[in-house]
Amino acid sequence: MLRKQLTIILFCLFLGNLAQAAPLTIEITQGVESALPVAIVPFGVEGARKPPDDIAKIVSMDLARTGRFDPMDEKDMLARPSAPENLKFQNWRLMQREALVIGKVKHESGDRYAISFWLFDVYKETQLAAFNITGTESGFRAVAHKISDIIYEKLTGEPGAFSTRIAYITATPDKKDKLQKEYSLWIADADGFNPQILLKSKEPVYSPAWSPDGQKIAYVSHERGKQQRIVIQEWLSGARNITTMPLNGRQSSPAWSPDGKKLAFTNHKDGNAEIYVLDLSSKNVQQITNHWAIETEPVWTPDGRSIIFTSDRGGRPQLYKTSANGGAVTRLTFEGVENARAAVSPDGNMIAMVTAIRNDSTNRLEYKIAVMESATGYLSILTDGILDESPSFAPNGSMIIYATTTRRGRGELAAVSVDGSVKQSLAYEDEVREPAWSPLNNK
Amino acid sequence: MRILSKLSVALVSAVLLLNGCGTTGEAEQEQGAVAGGGAAAGTAEDAAAAAATAPTAEAQPVEQPKERSPLEEGLLAQRVVYFDFDSSVVHDDAMPMLRAHAQYLASNGTNITVEGHCDERGTREYNIALGERRADAVRRILLANGVSASQIKIVSYGEERPAALGHDEQAWASNRRSELMY
Structure with missing residues (x-):
């Protein structure tokens, strides 16, 4: 094993409540010998x-x-x-x-x-x-x-991704009733410094997604009538806009098109989840999938031509691909019990996902981050957690940040290089989840 | 809990007899188990209340849909339907409870929110869709039993609002649920 352990402990000296959301430690748990x-x-x-x-x-x-x-x-x-x-x-x-x-x-x-x-x-x-x-x-x-x-x-020879930011969600349990949580949406520098809060809510907040220009974040909030709605927020000004759709149903899982002009999302109606695309300027909505099974977690390929999504039409969740205008659907994943929540690398060559594998000794499903080569379908499993989720590529494609649950049930963030050789963990004071790495041009 | 379960079995059986539903003893026992595990506290109290006042209920042959009968109260106190992993199929043993709710809602015109929830396994947005499917499965049963569509609102919280903390089969089982909120 040509591995090298190197540890950096970073003590953050923030004042006030900002300290809660800054990582207490960033640890390189695995580096490269070279x-x-x-x-x-x-x-x-x-x-x-x-x-x-x-x-x-x-x-x-x-x-x-x-x-x-x-x-x-x-x-x-x-x-x-x-x-x-x-x-x-x-x-x-x-x-x-x-x-x-x-x-x-x-x-x-x-x-x-x-x-x-x-x-x-x-x-x-x-x-x-x-x-x-x-x-x-x-x-x-x-x-x-x-x-x-x-x-x-x-x-x-590759661009750095140090001048970028990471959005994430924290869930702070109420002191009296641990089932009650306060949800916060944060943005911090890629090294965890300068955390700033965008939203605090007693109702669940999830699925943060950066606009390609790095100016806005779309996310799902249960604030209005407690049903799930997509909110688009400009993070510098704080201006928020609850997206209204010309559709019956409840919306979630927002994904910006690479040109920033459209938003793919999931509409939930009559127990069925389907993928739609909203044109942000004309407000027109186009249905992309049409199937009795669940279709959700849409992401765009970098060329803007295709949408990759999760569907359980084959019995268990797997990844599928269709044109950004809908139509024929191709299944992408065949290995593992389940594959879901795709993230596409900036060059389109890799698809990261959450893959579920049955642990033969415990007979339990374990959820890990895997990457698949788009061209060959070759799948490699990068992480060894039991409940890893929400993979997000660094905008230079070098690392994948994701959420992990420790064996004691604590939600933390971690990152892994695309080849699996480098691993780091980021421990926070609060339960933290759903990291989303910003694009490069987020000034 | 064993006493609770027995009480619930007795209660559920009584309701079934009154409603004239013919089911096997095996199914009744399953119902008892679910009621005992589900709305435990409420069931105990209401079972006691039911036992105390049951003869009065039998003595009144006049139908009064606006008032909950004490036996109905026992079922109405149960508000949670449980599901198998990655499934939105409502088990038969939840049907008496859902029918009792439907009857009450239909006769009173009360509005209801049906929540769908999942365990922590699987991805967050998939679980939102699965929770939606669970809530909708319950909604369809209420509709089939006379509740009007305008009375029912559904919402999925996916894995965001667990009923039990913990990361084992027991916690997961109690988190895979649909809750009737009214």
Whole structure:
């Protein structure tokens, strides 16, 4: 087993009720042996005003969390250059570092800082990147994540997903009656920082879905008359709109089309769930599926031409595919007792899902996250939980975040790389579920 | 619980006799078991009340649909229908209870919300659809027994509103349910 255990414990120092929704710990439970040894040197500080955050530390954490990098511990560094002219490559070769990042922060005026950084290949003694970025006090962590994105892309050839966000739901049990819960919808940075609450409700809230421009979130709420309805909320302004459909029934399971112009959803009527598509500007609704069985959990393929969904028309839930205009239906999954809740990778090559497998020793169904190659149908199971659900791809396709229930019944979040080699767990104070990773352009 | 179950069996049997429903003893015992496991507290109280006042009920031959008969009260106190895993089939043993509710609702014109619920297994949105199907199965029985469509509202909470905490077969069984709320 070429595996390497590496652990990062992150203590979040938030004040007030925000602390509840920030992860208490982020732990890399499985990394790769071939993780690239890098060194992110603490950035030099110029000017009297001390910057609000340690950029090198944030970047090191970001890179380490992917499991693909092994950042050097700051206290083991022999030197701390902050400009290329002071750099001696042999110091870093001695420490067997392959890539090196140095930089400096200069206070300009008000809450503005000028940040410069350089990325080097230690063995080739070449500069791979050099950037100047301006940042504000409040946006300092965002600048650090931007730097992580640049470094990640230069070293892996793929875009980073550090400047993204994750939406999720927490369910806090009432102190007196544990069956009563308060549901909250949150958005936090991809590293769990800056959590902000979008909605609090005594009624269930579920199925959060980002619009492709990252400006809005659709979700299901039971607030009006207690029946399920789809709400579209602009997350920056907080403006909310309960979607009214020209249909009888109750709606759930929203999914934005890749161009953001349409919303696929499930309409529940007379005990039957069918998939429809709402044109958001014309408000026209088109029925996509028509079958007595359950059809739900629609997702779009990235080309916008097809919809993948869950149906129990074969007896148990499995994934099926149809055109975005409806019509013929093809079954996609055949392995496992059940397969449901598809998520399509950004390039369309992979379909993640919840797969149910019977554990022969307990005779119980166990729910795990699996990915299937769209082209070949080859299925691999990525996780070993008993009740894993809600897979969501990072917008660069590298990781899948999902909800897991620990053996003691606690709801946590976890992430796994698409090849299964890297695993991380994110423990929260409250029961947390249904993570949804934002698109890249969510500013 | 054993005493409770016996009381419930006696009660259910009495109702069946009064209603003239011919069923086997085996089915009656199953009904007893369900009533004992389901609305336990309510059943105990109402069974006691039923036992105390039953002769009065028998002595009044006049039909008074606006008032619940004490025996009917025993069935009406049960509000939960249980289901098998990934199924929305209402078991025969829930029928007397649903018929009693239907009769009461039809004669009083009361509105009802039928909730559908699931255990935690399976995905959330699939469970919303399954809970909807369970609530609808109950709705159809109420309709077939004289309740008008405009009286019934259905809502599915899927796995969001469990009746029992826990992650074992016992908790799952009590969470796979439809509740009659009125």
